[in-house]
Amino acid sequence: MIKRLVSFSISLALLSNTALAATEITWWHGMGGKLGDVVNEIANRYNASQADCHLTPAFKGTYEETLTAGIAAFRAGEQPNILQVFDAGSATIINAKGAVIPAQDLLEQEGVKLNPDDYIDGVRNFYADASGKFIGMPFNSSSPIMYFNKEALAKAGVEPPKTWEEFEAIAPKLKDAGYVPLVQSHMPWIFVENFFSRNNVQFASNDNGYKGAEGTKILINTPEIKMHWTHVKDWKDKGWFGFYGVPGPDNQKPFEEGKVALFLASSGAFGGLAKTASMPFGSTFLPYWGSIKGAGVHSFIGGAALFAMSGKAAAENACTAKFFSFLTSPEIQYYWHKETGYVPVTKAAYELAKADGYYAKTPDAETGIKQLSLPGAEWDKGYRMGFYVQIRDVMNREFVKLLNGDESVDAAFATIETDSNALLEKFAKTTAASN
Amino acid sequence: MRKVTIWDHLILILGAVIMMGPLVVAFLTSTHDSVDIYMSGLQFTFGDRFVPTYDKVLAHSGGFTKEVTGLTMLWNSLILGLGFAIGKIVISMMAAYAIVYFRFRFATAVFWLIFSTLLLPLEVRIIPSYEVVQKFGLLNSYAGMIVPLIASATGTFFFRQFYKSVPDELLEAARIDGAGPFKFFIDILVPLSTTMMSALFIIMFVYGWNQYLWPTLMTTDEHYFTIVRGIKQILQVWVGGNQIPAYNEAMALAILAVVPPVLVVILFQRWFIKGLTESDK
């Protein structure tokens, strides 16, 4: 008995010794539910793939809570090695120079060459700096696409529109067929940010904000986007556009119930829709305006990226770099893509998915990647604006007023411009001393 | 004497239905499939998923370490609730005793200092609080979760109210018997306060039990995750994420999360209503 106990404790000690030998790194994320399970599985696969490093992921609440937890921890010197930061928070962390080690530098220190051209076009620049160097490592990424209700289109005898002009031509038929022609699920992302990319219009001064916070002004009180929203309001009044509130799920429900013909949503939504939609559906690209010269280029991503926090030991940084390489390997990207619906961020992973015949079975999974791989132009790489969470709040506030008929298009966009620029100016002051 | 009418019962029945209704509906909903809940909302019948859902949330080990079950989370919430309630009651009784029963310099200043804590909820002072907790090395610990929550003055205020209503004759009599401040406190005031303590215990236990933001911010070790955090974690599935939240599991956890505080409430309200009636008649 005693012998067994002793041998047991010895083996236990050996076990913990090997565990101790591995360098511990941490990853704070905001992925709940099933997504959290997939994150855990990826961490387990990473830990199993090598013996030097041990990664522990931790769920830290919503994106906002995760970022703030990271900030509080950073100030106290307790930051994780890897922090997940969402699209609207990227200016906050990228402009805090010294908070993160650029992903590209981190990898190159480990002798891994990061070639931006390996990444899908609409992914490549979103978390990069003005010169194209990767600051954050793109992680969960998706783009807004258009889902269509096949029954509705068949009943009205129309094809899914490629442009908004085509939409206006078919909307009356869809309405007469008894459907709400169009619904969207995230106004700032789909009808503002990706409006600017898809139609190739400048969104902010200073190269869409990439050249620094100082002097960056939003260019939203401008003819193209106001034209778009004048139409949106007109569609709403004619019964061509349904609006059920700001949150995405409130707008998704009527589509799932089969009441809506065209639904603009994340390219990753197809998996959930497959379970809930009461009718067959398909997907295609987000429409653009034929009247805008040069429109129809690729959109960019939304979602979140992983940032390597500074102030960590070299051995830990090496492990973080290894994890980034592991994460962007085609196999892991394909696994992530299949399990969650988010797009794979590299071209190699996309090729792997194609070769595996994944898209023959689930064509909707490919729509987002195809749209992100469309030809590019000048203004489709992304945007970098500080206090963007509040700017989105301002947009939503004014859009609701506009759609409720409490405010004109001119007034709404004048307010968005004034309030956003006040926020941007304030943000520039927060970073001033650090530059 | 006072006549009880049918209206009295009707009002009470209506009150009970309105208060309980949503909880019953939440329970019924938890026994359905998550896709049904997602599509048609709250359910008003008993579904067929009761056993698997509750078995999963209670016994299934989740998290990265595969060591976290619904029971672990309930246990953590229990420690948080108990630690917070007991700590707060002890500390605020002592402070209120000093304020009401002692004449000392700075008494008014101390009074206002303590009451000023009602001015800023923890959510507003959360980042500096994190730094303090970190400096004491209390991240990822029960003490770190509990202590900053105790700062608010509600308990002290409550006991101050009560001590002021205790007849002065008691202290006079005790002094004639030669009782000092500690003897008076322990032998007379504490027993007299049991009802108040249980009343406050209810509020504080529930408050501690239900904390979300602070424990989420200052713990990263899954073994400290609370039940409320568990609920939020299930519900948090992103729009782009291809999934619909497991509403059934969230509702089931919500129902389970309600049980211990309800037991506390029922247990203590009986004690404290009984105590009050006895002491008075």
Place this chain on the structure above:
Amino acid sequence: MKRVQFQSRWVPYVLLLPQLTIVCLFFLWPAGEAIRSSFYLEDPFGFGSTFVGLDNFKTILSDPEYFKAAAFTAVFTFLVAFFALSLSLLLAVKADKVVKGATVYKTLIIWVYAVAPPVTGLIGAMLFDVNIGPFTHLAHDFGWDMRVGVNYYDTAFAMVVAAVWNQIPINFIYFLSGLQSIPKAVQEAASIDCRSSFKRFWTVTFPLLAPTGFFMLVINITYAMFDTFGLVDVMTKNEPANNPVTLVYKVYADGFRGNDLGGSSAQSVVLMIVVFALTIVQFRFVERRVHYN
């Protein structure tokens, strides 16, 4: 204050030590930090900061949205405190009166107190769901085109209902215990002198409930102002947009959610000043009318 008190050089300080330590560490220091940073605009990670004097205050006080939130907070607090107190008092009076089934009623009414705010919010959000909420359907049946999350007032209505629902049970417990502590002899004497039960309640029972009532008033105001931000967050599904929000939610939204430390600190300071004034009013004017002995 007490007519008789102890005198000691050190005992009161020892008794106060734990509370004061916690207050200093977790309240005074963070509050001081808030006041300091209200004069700065700083990078949340702590790399840069610019002294901006009173700019943050000017920004708030020239923002119509801030005053909109302030007005909503006042109305919301009033409505929640009023309905939560009066409805629970009604229920408590009735529960104190009946004998049959009293325990069952009590138990059923207090259950809800144990529900966590995010859960209240979740149930509330589902009941008021713009597409499939039972309450939304019910309102439509009565010709009310209720759209929570789109229409400002509909959202405000839903928030008040959820907050009152959550707060009734604890008020009920306290009022009931307060009522039961009123000696039966007093009530019987009153019932002989005064035939109208309504008048009897206001002239005899209500004044005797005043100390409990004062405490409950403070607790309910604190709840509505401070502790409902989780509920606001869930009911609006983390999208403030054009929805009604309270001042504390705004501090949370700008500071915690939006990482604007200077702006949110300035809001905290304004909030502290307002609540401080309110506290003085409560203690000076309301408590003076409350009899303890």
